[in-house]
Amino acid sequence: MNHDLPEDIRALQSEMRTLATGPLAGSAIERDRDAVFWAEGWRAAAEAGVLRLPVATGVGGRGLGLLATIVAMETLGRHCDDLGLLFAINAHLWAGVIPIERFGTEAQRATWLPGLLDGSLIAGHGATEPEAGSDIFGLRTTARRDGDGWILDGVKSFVANGPVADVFVVYATTDPSKGELGVAAFIVPKDAPGLVVTDPLDKAGLRSAPSGGLRLERCRVDAEALLGREGDGAACFQCSMEWERGAILAMHVGRMERQLQEAIAFVRRRTQFGRPIGSFQSVANRIVDMKLRLDTSRPLVRRIGELKDAGRQAMLEAAVAKLHVSEAAVQSSLDAVQVMGSRGYLREGVVERDLRDALGARIYSGTNEMQRVMIARLLGLPSSLPTRRAAAGDSASGGPGAEA
Amino acid sequence: MTAEEIRDAVRVFILEDALVGEDPANLTDDLPLRTSGIIDSMGVIRLTSFLEDRFGIRVDAHETGVENTDTVNAIVAFVASKLG
Numbered sequence: 001m002n003h004d005l006p007e008d009i010r011a012l013q014s015e016m017r018t019l020a021t022g023p024l025a026g027s028a029i030e031r032d033r034d035a036v037f038w039a040e041g042w043r044a045a046a047e048a049g050v051l052r053l054p055v056a057t058g059v060g061g062r063g064l065g066l067l068a069t070i071v072a073m074e075t076l077g078r079h080c081d082d083l084g085l086l087f088a089i090n091a092h093l094w095a096g097v098i099p100i101e102r103f104g105t106e107a108q109r110a111t112w113l114p115g116l117l118d119g120s121l122i123a124g125h126g127a128t129e130p131e132a133g134s135d136i137f138g139l140r141t142t143a144r145r146d147g148d149g150w151i152l153d154g155v156k157s158f159v160a161n162g163p164v165a166d167v168f169v170v171y172a173t174t175d176p177s178k179g180e181l182g183v184a185a186f187i188v189p190k191d192a193p194g195l196v197v198t199d200p201l202d203k204a205g206l207r208s209a210p211s212g213g214l215r216l217e218r219c220r221v222d223a224e225a226l227l228g229r230e231g232d233g234a235a236c237f238q239c240s241m242e243w244e245r246g247a248i249l250a251m252h253v254g255r256m257e258r259q260l261q262e263a264i265a266f267v268r269r270r271t272q273f274g275r276p277i278g279s280f281q282s283v284a285n286r287i288v289d290m291k292l293r294l295d296t297s298r299p300l301v302r303r304i305g306e307l308k309d310a311g312r313q314a315m316l317e318a319a320v321a322k323l324h325v326s327e328a329a330v331q332s333s334l335d336a337v338q339v340m341g342s343r344g345y346l347r348e349g350v351v352e353r354d355l356r357d358a359l360g361a362r363i364y365s366g367t368n369e370m371q372r373v374m375i376a377r378l379l380g381l382p383s384s385l386p387t388r389r390a391a392a393g394d395s396a397s398g399g400p401g402a403e404a
Numbered sequence: 405m406t407a408e409e410i411r412d413a414v415r416v417f418i419l420e421d422a423l424v425g426e427d428p429a430n431l432t433d434d435l436p437l438r439t440s441g442i443i444d445s446m447g448v449i450r451l452t453s454f455l456e457d458r459f460g461i462r463v464d465a466h467e468t469g470v471e472n473t474d475t476v477n478a479i480v481a482f483v484a485s486k487l488g
Binding site: 102103137178179180181228229231232234235236238239242311312313315316374378380383 | 421438439441444445446449450452453456462463464465466468469470
């Protein structure tokens with residue numbers, strides 16, 4: 001597929017390969033073991049302009065668009081060992097940078113984007129709550145006006161980049177009676193009074209991408225902290241997820257390509273019963289399936305980039321890609337472990353870590369179960385979930401309603 | 405394209421997508437769609453996807469608020485403004 005890419009994107013591929021095999025080279029095994037964020041790698045990626053890739057040139061970005069960014073993430077996922085670092089970069093971009101670029105005022109963009117784009121500031125994502133994960137708009141964090149500012153109260157969990165973030169995009173409800181239309185997004189600096197960043201979570205995979213929690217205890221922010229308008233929170237969150245589901249999964253596409261190449265090399269080299277194990281059909285079939293998954297995954301993520309760059313909506317395509325690529329990444333990792341046998345099972349290898357990292361992809365950016373629900377809804381199937389309209393026992397005429 | 409042509413197309417979409425089985429007469433031009441829950445967060449994605457396909461316009465995420473999508477009148481005005 002690479003030969004179909006425009007010349008500037010192919011040049012970007014080369015640039016990312018140079019970055020990944022130069023400043024970002026080396027094993028992530030120790031950072032994975034110790035759950036350590038790679039600050040030096042972050043700075044190297046920032047200096048190489050990775051954090052500016054999809055952002056408009058008018059606000060300091062490189063203006064390369066989403067397809068280019070997706071291809072860049074594929075390339076980094078292929079050549080950079082530290083998927084945790086790439087996850088942190090993606091969380092920063094899609095949960096912080098893009099919402100501020102798309103929904104922020106000129107003043108907010110001027111305040112936050114320079115630091116977020118040069119990497120001196122890291123963004124964290126304050127959306128998920130202990131009781132509001134898949135039911136994201138059932139969040140309980142509240143925001144109420146206080147003079148010329150806002151008071152936020154609530155608890156956030158699984159905050160991507162939480163322990164290392166300088167600023168958070170936090171979602172809260174300004175009016176619970178309005179459901180999703182009562183959700184608002186706020187830009188909350190880490191030193192905001194009443195904000196407590198809680199301890200890092202001990203995750204199975206993506207261990208070098210720190211996640212934690214937030215407690216907002218009468219956390220006061222200025223009026224300028226409101227991102228967009230009251231009620232824009234749902235659109236802001238969905239915008240964030242639409243972009244994220246394309247680009248963050250791209251790193252797994254790159255990793256699947258690496259697994260395939262390494263698995264092929266291994267089964268050609270490893271002999272048993274006097275023959276390369278790749279000559280055994282049960283082994284070869286796994287390799288073929290890995291190839292099929294790679295080739296069906298790559299177009300799905302790139303399609304999101306093409307649509308967004310054309311100014312089109314891609315929510316359905318993003319959900320389809322997220323569902324397919326994350327499942328493919330898990331199965332590709334399982335196959336890589338299996339064909340490499342005991343070597344694949346060792347922590348000193350890479351594919352064991354790939355498997356743990358890939359499992360996260362089924363969960364973050366909305367569980368795969370929720371992706372199926374979304375895809376069904378976006379195809380026009382009726383919802384099984386309670387709606388505000390159904391809860392009110394209402395319809396346009398008092399008669400049958402389609403949404404209930 | 406006239407405002408009435410936009411209105412007719414939007415009404416047909418809403419009746420087929422969000423108000424299946426509803427008497428078309430009940431879909432008035434100022435009937436609240438978002439704030440009543442007739443169109444929820446998934447429904448507004450389908451709506452904007454329809455508007456992009458049908459009218460060849462681009463709808464940014466920050467333009468999908470209730471001011472542009474809560475009523476047939478608002479949707480028609482929004483599309484007309486996009487078409488210039």
